[in-house]
Amino acid sequence: MKFIIQGGLNQAKLQGTIRVPGDKSISHRSIMFGSLAEGTSHISGFLEGEDSLNTLRAFQAMGVNIERLGDGKIKIEGVGMSGLKAPAQALDLGNAGTSMRLLAGLLAGQQFDVELTGDASLSKRPMKRVTEPLAEMGAKVETCDNGRPPLKISGNQTLTGFHYQMPMASAQVKSCCLLAGLYAQGKTCVTEPAVTRDHTERMLKAFGCEVDISSVDTGATICINGPAKLIAADIDVPADISSAAFFMVGASIAADSDITLLHVGMNPTRTGVIEILKRMGANITLSNEKDVGGEPVADIRIQSADLKGINIPKSLVPLAIDEFPALFIAAACAEGQTVVTGAEELRVKESDRIQVMVDGLLELGVKAQATNDGMIIHGGEIGAGTVHSCDDHRIAMAFAMAGLRASGDIHIEECDNVNTSFPGFAELAASCGLNIQAIDD
Ligand code: S3P
Numbered sequence: 342m343k344f345i346i347q348g349g350l351n352q353a354k355l356q357g358t359i360r361v362p363g364d365k366s367i368s369h370r371s372i373m374f375g376s377l378a379e380g381t382s383h384i385s386g387f388l389e390g391e392d393s394l395n396t397l398r399a400f401q402a403m404g405v406n407i408e409r410l411g412d413g414k415i416k417i418e419g420v421g422m423s424g425l426k427a428p429a430q431a432l433d434l435g436n437a438g439t440s441m442r443l444l445a446g447l448l449a450g451q452q453f454d455v456e457l458t459g460d461a462s463l464s465k466r467p468m469k470r471v472t473e474p475l476a477e478m479g480a481k482v483e484t485c486d487n488g489r490p491p492l493k494i495s496g497n498q499t500l501t502g503f504h505y506q507m508p509m510a511s512a513q514v515k516s517c518c519l520l521a522g523l524y525a526q527g528k529t530c531v532t533e534p535a536v537t538r539d540h541t542e543r544m545l546k547a548f549g550c551e552v553d554i555s556s557v558d559t560g561a562t563i564c565i566n567g568p569a570k571l572i573a574a575d576i577d578v579p580a581d582i583s584s585a586a587f588f589m590v591g592a593s594i595a596a597d598s599d600i601t602l603l604h605v606g607m608n609p610t611r612t613g614v615i616e617i618l619k620r621m622g623a624n625i626t627l628s629n630e631k632d633v634g635g636e637p638v639a640d641i642r643i644q645s646a647d648l649k650g651i652n653i654p655k656s657l658v659p660l661a662i663d664e665f666p667a668l669f670i671a672a673a674c675a676e677g678q679t680v681v682t683g684a685e686e687l688r689v690k691e692s693d694r695i696q697v698m699v700d701g702l703l704e705l706g707v708k709a710q711a712t713n714d715g716m717i718i719h720g721g722e723i724g725a726g727t728v729h730s731c732d733d734h735r736i737a738m739a740f741a742m743a744g745l746r747a748s749g750d751i752h753i754e755e756c757d758n759v760n761t762s763f764p765g766f767a768e769l770a771a772s773c774g775l776n777i778q779a780i781d782d
Contacts, residue, residue, distance in 0.1 A: 344779055354745070362584055375574075395433070447586020588615065613657040665681065
């Protein structure tokens, strides 16, 4: 599939009130914890995108009865911590890095062998960051060349709790260790070098597991005691702030825009995008703030604004890590220079998001320069052109929003993976005013 966004003289604006699909991180975890719990869990607002559906299918393949009731409602009959069954074949997780890294921890403690595979993009992503700490716990997980998937996990290993000082700020690695810790003897602690998303900790508590957290400004130490057990819970998955980010940027850069995004997850470990956009001058207001099952949510109103370039503080990077493709588009439309540093993790996402975004921005006539750990962007005019998303969903959606300011049409190649996190993106964006066409090629 490719996107064509009509730019030019009659530039579009974004208006209306919408709800973007459910949070991907929370959706993955709801399936995992619901499956391991004792009792029946009901999930609402579940993201029915390819990534979280791959997690759902993986647990069905391990014998869990999971029913899709329609409209994001899911019923899971938990099998308990030792109730999973060996799947008949390798579990194919498609594009879903979160699924593979969290499952590596969770499956390291089972009584059966299992293999985890993924698509071409996932097969290039680094897995030593999870297999090394798992080996310290006594797990046996083999990777392919150079620490890449597939992962071959051997069952029947005795795991022992440990204290892991995480070398990078990664919620996936933290969660992997904690999930293995559920099956380990004794205490497992993870210390993060900077604050990372804490959905695992929050949801473990919601499923009745004791989690000990001591936080300092630079990150937390999280401890759990194994072996642990989980009790069924009902989860209301908020709209994904990472999906909302495209509309926040789109409405900020397109004149006369005014859009409201409903029931968006406002977990403070995820709101870096709002803080960064506000520092750039964005007009963002929150209302209806409340807590839903341990996760804060709010409605977000965004009106167009004249953005200015800034130096993005490194401390905000992990809190907005998935939103940089969209933020680079905001920077391209801002007055002056925006500098991003401390964002080397962007190079090992679904694509090398620094290089792929720079290539696309240059193609559209924006002055942008890649650095090892970030980018320098000079805001200015956006031209017409063809950009390659390199099969990365967030790159495709970010460039779609650039069409709101482009002097001509933008063609975006390889957009199928938008379905991994945001099914219906083109239709929803069109309903708010983006001149977008999705074409099968
Ligand atoms: C995720 C953590 C982040 C993020 C990813 C989802 C998660 O990765 O980029 O899309 O659900 O735990 P890190 O492991 O780099 O924090």
